[in-house]
Amino acid sequence: MLRTLARVQPALSGDITLKNEPLHTYTGIQLATEISVVLTEHIPAKNLTVIELIALGRQPYTNWVGTLSQVDKQKVNEAISLIGLETIKHKKCYELSDGQLQRVMIARALSQDTSIIILDEPTTHLDIYHKAYVLNLLKRIARETEKAILFSTHEIDMAIQLCDKILVLDTENSSFGEPCSLIEKGSFQHLFPGDLVSFDSNSGTFKINK
Template identity: 60%
Template structure:
């Protein structure tokens, strides 16, 4: 759990945001501000609206109320091409063709910058190479995506987002279907990328205990106050103690873990 002084440069912020579908709100009153170089998790119970929020922040669906700012400008003021150079979005949908090689899939991250025939420049190739190295994919780069394990494919998808070279990376459930070791490995990689590259990485997760241990900040969607802050601050505020029914699961503030009530 971190207690560092937060960077003052806000990269992504929301004010009184409401997300949902058409006229049906799923979660309201979302307020947070993310600084550069931070790893942040959106956590909460199933169905609370974590993926809906992520899709809204990535402009994959419209907000219902409130505002989203990317830097000094509102999200809606960006053209699709401008936004593609600001935000990379990794959703849980399966990739279009697993017959691509790892390198080909990562290269798709450079689409916002290539010319009309999609030719990769020397600079594009450098960004792709950097992503391959950072995600430890050197030995897999010429393999077909259908040959990869879930954990390996997840690293490739993160590498594609990294190759896009945006200041903000949004990831929906990047540790789904992974075992404990690979969950930790992916989250530690994301933390390292955020701190080393100064990119702002926001991901949704059910792994609340891991997020408490590894993230700089957390957004806890509870459907009411939706508290945001450093993990230690949220623990002090007792934000996790009412997340689940107390007679089933209780939160131990001293260890930052949940305990099953027998």
């Protein structure tokens, strides 16, 4: 679904509109100034420095050879300082840990200066601290820069604690709303088969059945 929203894959059915315009009417460059993405795939070029990688997010705005203007450099620096990457900005990508690399990829999306950022499972391969760190960072970005941040995740517990709105995707009936109202509606109760885990609506977490 996220891939379709980001126009990586064509829609199976239905229409998508962005700012009251059908998504397919946007040109590649126009879309690139509205939606930026953070994907699960690894980037093939690990020898880029952090700042070079983040600067690539400015491509929709640069001229035909891709020279960075003063505005571009400023946007790159804003993204770096917002995410706190100053200390590692001249490091090469192969020197970074998974958590650092994920933050760099988020900074790249941020420097693209779009109203929407779409992230595909931004917390995979991270330990619980960095999972919380990344999700908290996303929340902070959404508040400070007033961007819409859309991500898919398997960390339902954390999403309940941090997200403004959640879409619970189930094969039968999917539900959308604020975390609290979804808990009240019991949307999480039957998400998984009940033999191993069950949802505790008081704490908003899943418990393993012993």
